[in-house]
Amino acid sequence: MFSLLSSILITNTIYLFFGKLFSKTNNFNLKNISEIAINGFIYLSLLSLLINFFTPLTIEINTLVIVLIIIIFFYKKKNIIKKEIYYLVVSVFFCFLILLFDTVYRPDAGLYHLPFIKILNEEKIIFGLENLHSRFAHISIIQYISAINYNFFSNEIGILIPLISIYAFITFYFIGDIADFLFSVSKKGFNYFSVIFSSLVLIYISYKINRYSEFGNDAIGHLLYFYLISKLINYRKKDYSKFSKIYLISVFAILNKFTLIFSLMIPIYIFFKDKIVFRKVCFSLPTIFLFLWILRNIITSGCIIYPQINTCFTDLTWSNEKSIIYNSVSAEAWAKDWPNRENKTLSMSEYNKNFNWLVTWKNNHLKKIIKILFPYFIILLLIFISFKIKNRKIYSFDTDGFVFKIALFTSILGSLIFFLKFPIYRYGYSYFITSLILTLILFIKYYDIKKMLKLSIFALFIFFASFAFKQIDRYVEFHKIRNPIPEIYNIKKQHVKIDLLGGGYYNLSLNGSCMYDANLCTLFKNDKLKMTNKITYKIFNISP
Numbered sequence: 200m201f202s203l204l205s206s207i208l209i210t211n212t213i214y215l216f217f218g219k220l221f222s223k224t225n226n227f228n229l230k231n232i233s234e235i236a237i238n239g240f241i242y243l244s245l246l247s248l249l250i251n252f253f254t255p256l257t258i259e260i261n262t263l264v265i266v267l268i269i270i271i272f273f274y275k276k277k278n279i280i281k282k283e284i285y286y287l288v289v290s291v292f293f294c295f296l297i298l299l300f301d302t303v304y305r306p307d308a309g310l311y312h313l314p315f316i317k318i319l320n321e322e323k324i325i326f327g328l329e330n331l332h333s334r335f336a337h338i339s340i341i342q343y344i345s346a347i348n349y350n351f352f353s354n355e356i357g358i359l360i361p362l363i364s365i366y367a368f369i370t371f372y373f374i375g376d377i378a379d380f381l382f383s384v385s386k387k388g389f390n391y392f393s394v395i396f397s398s399l400v401l402i403y404i405s406y407k408i409n410r411y412s413e414f415g416n417d418a419i420g421h422l423l424y425f426y427l428i429s430k431l432i433n434y435r436k437k438d439y440s441k442f443s444k445i446y447l448i449s450v451f452a453i454l455n456k457f458t459l460i461f462s463l464m465i466p467i468y469i470f471f472k473d474k475i476v477f478r479k480v481c482f483s484l485p486t487i488f489l490f491l492w493i494l495r496n497i498i499t500s501g502c503i504i505y506p507q508i509n510t511c512f513t514d515l516t517w518s519n520e521k522s523i524i525y526n527s528v529s530a531e532a533w534a535k536d537w538p539n540r541e542n543k544t545l546s547m548s549e550y551n552k553n554f555n556w557l558v559t560w561k562n563n564h565l566k567k568i569i570k571i572l573f574p575y576f577i578i579l580l581l582i583f584i585s586f587k588i589k590n591r592k593i594y595s596f597d598t599d600g601f602v603f604k605i606a607l608f609t610s611i612l613g614s615l616i617f618f619l620k621f622p623i624y625r626y627g628y629s630y631f632i633t634s635l636i637l638t639l640i641l642f643i644k645y646y647d648i649k650k651m652l653k654l655s656i657f658a659l660f661i662f663f664a665s666f667a668f669k670q671i672d673r674y675v676e677f678h679k680i681r682n683p684i685p686e687i688y689n690i691k692k693q694h695v696k697i698d699l700l701g702g703g704y705y706n707l708s709l710n711g712s713c714m715y716d717a718n719l720c721t722l723f724k725n726d727k728l729k730m731t732n733k734i735t736y737k738i739f740n741i742s743p
Contacts, residue, residue: 200299200683206353207294210360211287213265214239214368215279216272227282230375236290236368237426240361241451244340245488247347248495256319256343262350290371294363296670297411300677303359303685304415309712311335312342312416313687314720316358319346321718327517327739329500330728331705332721333526336500339416340454340492341365355715359685362414369422370404373397374662376429377655391651392596392603392640393432398658399579399636400425405658405665406575410673411685420456421629427452427462428606428633435602437473442466447485454492457504458626461613468605506530517740534621536560560622568624575632579639586643586650593647596640603637610634687715694720700742703730 215232218239224231246264247256254260304312311334318325318335319342329336341362348357376397380389408418427448434441446466452459470480480486493503501518502511506527513520529537532547535556542555550556597603610633617627693709694717705728706717713720731738 200295202354203298203356203684204291204295206356207291207298207360207364208287209265209352210348210357211236211290211294211364211367213268214243214364215283215287216277217243217268219277219279220268220272220275227280228375229286229378230372232283232286233368233372233375236286237365237372240344240365240368241447243347244344244451244454245484245491247343248340248488248491250347251319251343252324252491252495254323255321256346256349257321258349258351258354261347262352264347265350265352286371290364290367293367293371294360297366297409298359298363298685299670299683300673300681301411301685302681303687304412306712307415309689309714310722311338311713313358313715314713315342316346316349317713317715317718317720319343320349322737323735324495324498325737325739326498327501327519329505329522330517330519330725330739330741331719332723333506333522336496336502336505337457339420339456340451341416341419355687356684358687358715362419363411365419366408366414366422369419369426370401372426373401373404373429374659377401377658381652381655381659390433391594391646393429394651394655395596395640395643395646396429396432396636398654399582399639400429400632401658401662402578403575403632405662406578407571409665409669415625417456417625420452420459421632423448423452423455424459424462424629425633427465428610431465431602431606434469437475439475439479442469442473442475443483443485445469446480446483447488450485450489454488456626458617458621459613459629461609461616461630464609464612465605468601472601517738519741522741531620532556534623534626536564539563564622564624571624572631576635579635582654583639583643585653586646590645591647593645595645596643598641598644603641607634607637607641610637689714689716692716697724700729701731703732703737 214236216239218235218237221238221242222235224235250256250260250264303309311332314332315335315338318328344361345358348361349355350357353360376393380391380394383389404422408414408422427445430441430445430448434445449462449466452462466485469475496502496505497512497515500506500511500523501513501515502508502523504510506523508520508523508527511520511523512518513523528547528551531551535551536559537547537550537556539562540550540556540559542550545555610630613627613630614634617630621627689710689712691710694706694713695709696704697707698704704719706713706720707724708716708720708722711722713722725741727741729740729742731740
């Protein structure tokens with residue numbers, strides 16, 4: 200367990216160091232330090248993506264990157280203050296307690312998260328990787344930063360940590376926003392819209408985003424959407440640096456979860472409203488990040504957005520048009536509860552049309568969504584009632600400004616498309632939760648300081664009580680049967696090496712899960728798969 204603690208410490212320190220290299224803030228409170236760490240996380244993600252275009256993210260390369268960050272940090276005469284040391288200590292133990300005796304996200308971690316990380320550690324970018332496993336075409340940026348965290352200091356434990364680190368940083372950001380308000384001597388000048396939003400988001404995190412084994416690729420994307428809305432709420436006047444941050448967060452959210460594509464509407468709106476200089480945006484870090492990700496998508500699948508066939512270049516030698524079309528239709532059908540359909544005569548494409556899926560979805564997944572949302576909805580209702588009782592109408596939330604309107608419009612639109620195209624709760628819940636929160640604020644409208652104080656204290660109490668209960672409950676239940684550190688290998692490795700026409704190979708899993716066992720691992724045998732080499736790059740394609 201000491202190896203886990205030390206690995207988390209090294210990882211979180213690197214994120215903080217890297218973020219500080221680009222930070223100009225002099226206000227080191229919990230909220231601002233969390234933002235610095237989040238920035239470091241995002242910048243290192245971009246660097247890992249860039250590096251993989253030219254070389255595998257090997258343990259040697261990754262260690263060199265970490266050492267260079269440390270050297271540059273001290274060369275720039277950056278220092279670390281007491282508050283940051285306290286922050287690191289708290290964040291390390293926070294991450295440690297959540298990881299302890301938990302598991303990786305099942306089944307996706309074993310199917311494609313961990314296998315893709317293995318590929319990144321052993322291969323540079325591969326053309327047509329989608330032909331080996333379609334899931335490798337719509338991976339998350341989280342897998343890249345997980346891969347670069349495999350180094351001599353953390354070894355393989357390192358690939359587990361980035362997911363929990365960014366969760367901690369974003370959660371601490373919302374706690375910090377609330378704490379700034381609670382511990383300030385003067386309550387004047389605060390953005391109370393931000394405080395109530397952070398409080399309601401933190402309550403949701405306490406309730407539903409609190410287990411490492413349930414994060415997958417989804418939770419971080421949704422947390423980033425909440426973070427994006429918070430940054431928008433704090434955007435008041437034309438400020439390119441704040442616009443750039445909002446743009447970067449929206450891009451990074453999409454790279455975590457493509458269903459969050461509507462988050463781009465926020466920086467686009469600000470761009471036109473504030474007449475931001477196009478040249479600045481065109482050559483900005485977020486644009487470069489997005490360009491690299493699109494290039495990665497084209498190289499691995501032939502598509503700008505996989506598996507949307509209208510964004511694909513089907514004449515590329517590694518493009519597999521039949522696979523793209525099939526995966527596009529099947530992904531939508533499965534999201535609409537295809538396995539539970541009553542009419543077995545319908546094809547997937549027919550099932551997706553004309554709301555043929557609605558009855559099946561309503562009888563199954565809708566009930567799950569209601570079960571998940573009902574407790575949170577009751578909490579929101581009680582908060583609404585508490586604000587309305589003896590309401591003195593001293594202050595009012597700014598629900599008439601562009602910030603509120605664009606946040607609500609984006610969230611409602613995202614919720615609508617979520618329902619029409621991919622109605623699985625984990626795909627789009629940040630849209631819906633944000634819509635609920637903003638609607639509540641719209642109906643509350645007025646507030647006084649005492650009620651804001653009570654809500655803030657309640658949110659913090661719920662969070663810490665939930666955190667303690669969830670972790671203790673897991674320790675008691677699993678400490679005798681689970682490894683303290685989540686497993687990244689199958690207990691028994693079962694795979695065979697398949698040689699390909701034209702040279703090369705892939706590993707076929709025989710037990711239904713690749714995990715981190717072997718390079719180029721898949722669950723599906725494909726006799727038409729072949730591999731060629733051009734320059735030093737591998738190309739997977741399908742023979743006629």
